[in-house]
Amino acid sequence: MARLAGNLKSKLVLASVGLALAFTPMMAQAKGGHGPRVTFEELDADGNGSITKAEMQAHRNARFASADTNGDGSLSRDELVAHAKAGKEGRMERRVDKMMKRMDADGNGSLSKEEMVDAGGKNKGNRFSRLDKDGNGEISKAEFEEMGKKGKGRKQKN
Numbered sequence: 001m002a003r004l005a006g007n008l009k010s011k012l013v014l015a016s017v018g019l020a021l022a023f024t025p026m027m028a029q030a031k032g033g034h035g036p037r038v039t040f041e042e043l044d045a046d047g048n049g050s051i052t053k054a055e056m057q058a059h060r061n062a063r064f065a066s067a068d069t070n071g072d073g074s075l076s077r078d079e080l081v082a083h084a085k086a087g088k089e090g091r092m093e094r095r096v097d098k099m100m101k102r103m104d105a106d107g108n109g110s111l112s113k114e115e116m117v118d119a120g121g122k123n124k125g126n127r128f129s130r131l132d133k134d135g136n137g138e139i140s141k142a143e144f145e146e147m148g149k150k151g152k153g154r155k156q157k158n
Helices: 002-033 053-067 077-103 115-120 129-131 141-157
Strands: none
Touching: 053 077, 053 141, 077 115
């Protein structure tokens, strides 16, 4: 009886992890989070314009299998960490690609100091004056801290 309860418990834990892997991307997308994003097209495997329960399960199983690198049917801490890092690296690479596309004016695949400075667009060169609210030519601790508060608020709104 105890063995049956233990087996049931391990299956419930496995199912919970599987569900978390499947639904985390959708929840992150809905909340504007920074987790891996899944598109409708990725879930709609047959391309018919709707997602079935079987397609959701297949996607969940594929995500689980990709995280289960040793194929033992369970996810160790190391496998979960590696899976999370892989998602982070992918997001970082996409951000860098966007930055390169936006800022590499001469298209040579690298950013010069001038391209980095010129990237400010209409706000180019006036960051100091935007921070120096009282216009005294210096940034006080209060002005500096205010900049940090505005940055945090902007991140939370997204």
